[in-house]
Amino acid sequence: MLLTFWGAARQVTGSMHGVTVDDDLHILDCGLVQGHRKEAFQTNSSFPFDPKTVRSVVLSHAHLDHSGNLPTLVQKGFRGKIHSTPATAELCQYMLADSAHIQESDAEFLSRRSRKRKAIGVADTSVPVAPLYTAEDAAEASRHFATSKLYETTQLSEHLSFTFSNAGHILGSAFVLLRNKETRLLFSGDLGRPGLPILKDPDPAPEADFLIIESTYGNRIHEPISNVEEELKTLINKTVARGGHVIVPAFAVGRTQQIVLVLHKLAEERAIPAIPIFVDSPLAVNVTEVFRHHPEEYDAEAAGYLERGIDPFGFSRLRYLRDAAESKTLNDLRTPFVVVSASGMCEGGRVLHHLMHGIGDGRNLVVLAGYQAENTLGRRIMERREQVKIFDEMVPLRAEVATLGELSGHADQGELINWIKPIAKKLKRVFLVHGEPDGQEALAKQIEGQLGVTVVCPKRGDSFNLNEIQT
Ligand SMILES: [Zn+2]
Known part of the structure; x- marks a missing residue:
């Protein structure tokens, strides 16, 4: 061999x-x-x-x-x-x-x-x-x-x-x-x-x-996974209190569904304010469907949701956005919201538009929830560069940046x-x-x-x- x-x-x-x-x-x-x-x-x-x-x-x-x-x-x-x-x-x-x-x-x-x-x-x-x-x-x-x-x-x-x-x-x-x-x-x-x-x-x-x-x-060595809920709760509450919105660049497969599940839990427990939550990625919408087809892969917690007749990837405040026109309406939203969008390392996809419009504002928050490889936009945001290049344009990075390594x-x-x-x-x-x-x-x-x-x-x-x- x-x-x-x-x-x-x-x-x-x-x-x-x-x-x-x-x-x-x-x-x-x-x-x-x-x-x-x-x-x-x-x-x-x-x-x-x-x-x-x-x-x-x-x-x-x-x-x-x-x-x-x-x-x-x-x-x-x-x-x-x-x-x-x-x-x-x-x-x-x-x-x-x-x-x-x-x-x-x-x-x-x-x-x-x-x-x-x-x-x-x-x-x-x-x-x-x-x-x-x-x-x-x-x-x-x-x-x-x-x-x-x-x-x-x-x-x-x-x-x-x-x-x-x-x-x-x-x-x-x-x-x-x-x-x-x-x-x-x-x-x-x-x-x-x-x-x-x-x-x-x-x-x-x-x-x-x-x-x-x-x-x-x-x-x-990662932080214990149990910290994620607490951390996300604190971060979202802080951002909403200062009138900002939350951008979560996430891989359409895996990370998006995990974040959605954590947000579902926080919303259910009323641990975060009643703000709209968007999953803005046509790919994530399709992929979430694939997750629904494979309950045999779920652990006890996710299976528990199904047993109680609850869709773990859908809840009243969550909206999945399929078309680009809907996605663009978020740019005009003046009240706090959370948007989860691909790609995870900010190398492409709709998250680029959300970053372009959002990272110049110090009230907003970017949550990086996965590995950011060298030479990617995600890595430069993680390093909190003063300016980053998006669509060939230099944009000042004033938003708060948080890294959730636990969900890795x-x-x-x-x-x-x-x-x-x-x-x-x-x-x-x-x-x-x-x-x-x-x-x-x-x-x-x-x-x-x-x-x-x-x-x-x-x-x-x-x-x-x-x-x-x-x-
Ligand atoms: Zn992988």
Whole structure:
């Protein structure tokens, strides 16, 4: 078994790893690289292998940094199956279509800007202007999905099979145990944490010889999840008292539904004033429907709502906004409200309009509820830069900024160590992916020190013949 790291190597986006068995290439995840536009486009549009030669893809979960480049793979000739859990397949249908829409409108925006600049004689170097992929490519990718339920073994080729288990990170998320005669390779995908709203806790790690594990929060310990309600309550009350509104940039999948559930609870307990709450993201509306289709994935709390006949994602003060016109009416609202809108790292989507109109006002509040990768607008807001660039315009950042790390869908250092510990004795190597260098170094030190396993932090393009690694 030959393992090659092609993405999320010393960074947190673009998850993609190659596994070659009997001369067949299989891919674990096919995510979008996010960040600097030009560089990201280059990396996303050219694969380090011929997509026609890829036999299959095994997908850990629906987040775009894991699934978002599948339409490009298909557009460039991939003809195999994309294996995922049923909930991931359903989520991807919406997420890939939405991603295509964003690619198309970004390309249109850049072309228009370039034309305008040329018309007035300003030098313009903004390439590319073609979308990375289109809605048709996304629809075509959706047709390649084949679903496997958790704990079911699926054959990828004569000698290679895999099994999904619950990763507890987002709806449908799974970790993957790949197996051939000689080798068991465990890929964590993104690993969740015990106690997250809605989701069941991650399953324990199955025995394996090699482990590829994420390290997003390799150097962090999260606050207890129980603090979230208290914190959000204080923040919302403070903002409403000064006449401001609350903007929550959130991933349409997972974070939005978790925030909605917490807001539902606070509203029910009358712990926050009776202000309107909006979920402004057509994708989140669709995705929330997918959540409603999969109650088998719920933890006891969310299941309890259903048993009492209550929709955990709908309550009287909450409105889901589907069209852009409705979304724009929020700009004129002069009374306090909460708006939850994608994208989580403020890299696109309607949240940009809310930020554009809201962050210049010191009465308002921005709540960052997830990981903010380097070079994203979310990261710059988190760092409280004096000004940030939105739609090519510098906007002063005067709003209050709060970070709710507790709702993070990623295990922290202690949780990652605890997850590996029971299988550590059998492991020959641990490969750290999906993390920035500082977090990886800290986690590597802990794993080697506490668990006695050799750790590797591969670079993009690094290859390992697992049959040759004996201890
Ligand atoms: Zn994820």
